[in-house]
Amino acid sequence: MKHLLLILGLGIGFMSFTYQSDVPEIINALKSANAEAVSGYFDSYLDLTLPGKEEVKNIGKNQAGIALKQFFSDAGVHSFDLTSQREAGTTMYMAGKLNGKSRSYNVTLLLRNKEGRHQIISIRIN
Incomplete structure (x- = not known):
């Protein structure tokens, strides 16, 4: 019985580390201005707002990835600085600055x- 509880406890412990492992990868993808890597973490449908454009609700993952890649290219995005990160239940909020060739952009992500x-x-992004 003790062995079963030990194995169960270790399994739950390891799963909790796996649960958080993708957040640093998302941050690193933003820091390296890799829109393709960021879009790999998109849900099937998401809401997307880019500077000077109306918010698009329920845009497909592929279309959003193309739009983000185009924005990164046009704005010359080269880095990201995380300013805030909060988690409540199964929802996470991240905010930061995307640094472009001529200006910085505020970015908020809901995960x-x-x-x-x-x-x-x-x-x-605004």
């Missing part, structure tokens, strides 16, 4: 835990 990994459900 949710789905099937053991964080997925971006909203990204707003």
Whole structure:
């Protein structure tokens, strides 16, 4: 019985480390201005707001990835500075600055835990 409890406890412990492992990867993808890597964490459908454009609700993952890649290219995004990160239940909020060639942009991401990994459900850049 003790062995079963030990194995169960270790399994739960290891799963909790796996649960958080994708957040640093998302941050690193933003820091390296890799839109393709960021879009790998998009949910199937998400809300997207880019500077000078109306918010698009329920845009498909592929279309959002293309739009983000185009924005990164046009703005010359080269780095990201995380300023805030909060988690409540299965939802996480991250905010920071995307640094472009001529200016910085505020960015907020809303993520949710789905099937053991964080997925971006909203990204707003202004």
